[in-house]
Amino acid sequence: MRYAQSVADLVGNTPLVRLNHVTAGVGATVLAKVEYFNPGGSSKDRIAGNIIDAAEREGLLGPGGTIVEPTSGNTGVGLALVAQQRGYRCVFVVPDKVAEDKRAVLRAYGAEVVVAPTAVEPEDPRSYYSVSDRLVREIPGAYKPNQYANQNGPRSHYETTGPEIWRDTDGTVTHFVAGVGTGGTITGTGRFLKEASSGEVRIVAVDPVGSIYSGGPVHGYDVEGVGEDFWPEAYDPSVVDEIHRVSDAESFAMTRRLAREEGLLVGGSSGMAVVGALRAARDLPDDAVVVVLLPDHGRGYLSKLFDDDWMREHGYSVDGIVQDSAADTE
Numbered sequence: 304m305r306y307a308q309s310v311a312d313l314v315g316n317t318p319l320v321r322l323n324h325v326t327a328g329v330g331a332t333v334l335a336k337v338e339y340f341n342p343g344g345s346s347k348d349r350i351a352g353n354i355i356d357a358a359e360r361e362g363l364l365g366p367g368g369t370i371v372e373p374t375s376g377n378t379g380v381g382l383a384l385v386a387q388q389r390g391y392r393c394v395f396v397v398p399d400k401v402a403e404d405k406r407a408v409l410r411a412y413g414a415e416v417v418v419a420p421t422a423v424e425p426e427d428p429r430s431y432y433s434v435s436d437r438l439v440r441e442i443p444g445a446y447k448p449n450q451y452a453n454q455n456g457p458r459s460h461y462e463t464t465g466p467e468i469w470r471d472t473d474g475t476v477t478h479f480v481a482g483v484g485t486g487g488t489i490t491g492t493g494r495f496l497k498e499a500s501s502g503e504v505r506i507v508a509v510d511p512v513g514s515i516y517s518g519g520p521v522h523g524y525d526v527e528g529v530g531e532d533f534w535p536e537a538y539d540p541s542v543v544d545e546i547h548r549v550s551d552a553e554s555f556a557m558t559r560r561l562a563r564e565e566g567l568l569v570g571g572s573s574g575m576a577v578v579g580a581l582r583a584a585r586d587l588p589d590d591a592v593v594v595v596l597l598p599d600h601g602r603g604y605l606s607k608l609f610d611d612d613w614m615r616e617h618g619y620s621v622d623g624i625v626q627d628s629a630a631d632t633e
């Protein structure tokens with residue numbers, strides 16, 4: 304008999320899939336690491352088990368405990384999967400720009416969802432960081448993983464995502480491309496691939512226009528799960544060799560193309576990462592192997608970037624014609 308002991312054991316070992324159509328004009332091989340094959344539908348499933356194990360070991364979380372976390376959705380799903388197996392309650396604070404579909408998913412897994420406004424400073428008492436801090440103080444036995452500072456995030460990618468890419472490319476990967484949210488994915492995966500290749504693999508970060516990582520003025524943007532307005536401890540910028548800045552319009556147009564042309568129904572941060580990957584790959588020789596990580600499934604965005612009315616209302620083209628913001632790239 305061949306079966307998993309629990310759904311949590313199915314995390315990781317996601318496949319690499321070659322991109323064949325959006326790559327027109329690129330000589331290098333571009334491979335997508337499709338993280339929606341994780342049981343909770345995103346790369347964030349990878350960090351949840353390690354974070355909860357460490358909290359239990361350190362006595363921060365015990366029987367009857369509650370996990371409180373500000374999350375745009377995916378970390379919540381990962382944590383909820385593990386928490387329900389171990390009998391913990393989950394309360395997630397979600398920014399109001401996160402699609403209702405994604406909030407409904409968290410509730411479906413048994414979590415409680417508190418919605419907080421996006422358009423306020425992090426220090427504002429209404430911000431999703433402040434609200435989660437208040438809940439931690441108020442709920443007895445509450446534990447906040449704080450994915451932005453928790454080193455078990457990058458460590459999980461160092462232990463799983465990096466080795467999987469190295470193994471599945473037989474050590475031929477030359478570039479690794481990922482969007483930066485907490486920075487855990489690029490930091491952990493990048494660090495592993497640098498070590499495995501004696502510094503040869505080039506690490507390419509991708510950032511939304513308006514986020515802090517790529518410089519330029521910090522302001523709001525629509526793509527979810529990536530970019531920040533502060534520097535989190537989970538991100539180690541010294542791992543990154545180059546950073547590309549991509550607009551919402553480009554991210555959404557590419558995300559729609561990935562569904563129509565590659566059969567990959569993924570979220571907006573995946574489209575963003577692919578735009579960055581193609582920019583990095585444009586001038587590379589044919590023997591280069593570029594791996595780009597696609598963090599989550601597109602099903603959570605059907606009423607947003609896959610909806611033509613939503614796209615038009617927010618000023619985006621639905622025919623895929625957008626201005627290239629590569630001029631912004633550093």
Ligand code: PMP
Pocket residue numbers: 347375377378482483484485486487488489527528529570572573598599
């Ligand atoms: N894309 C999506 C949709 C995400 O939820 C996240 C996690 N916040 C990321 C990308 C970025 O991953 P990381 O936090 O590891 O940088």
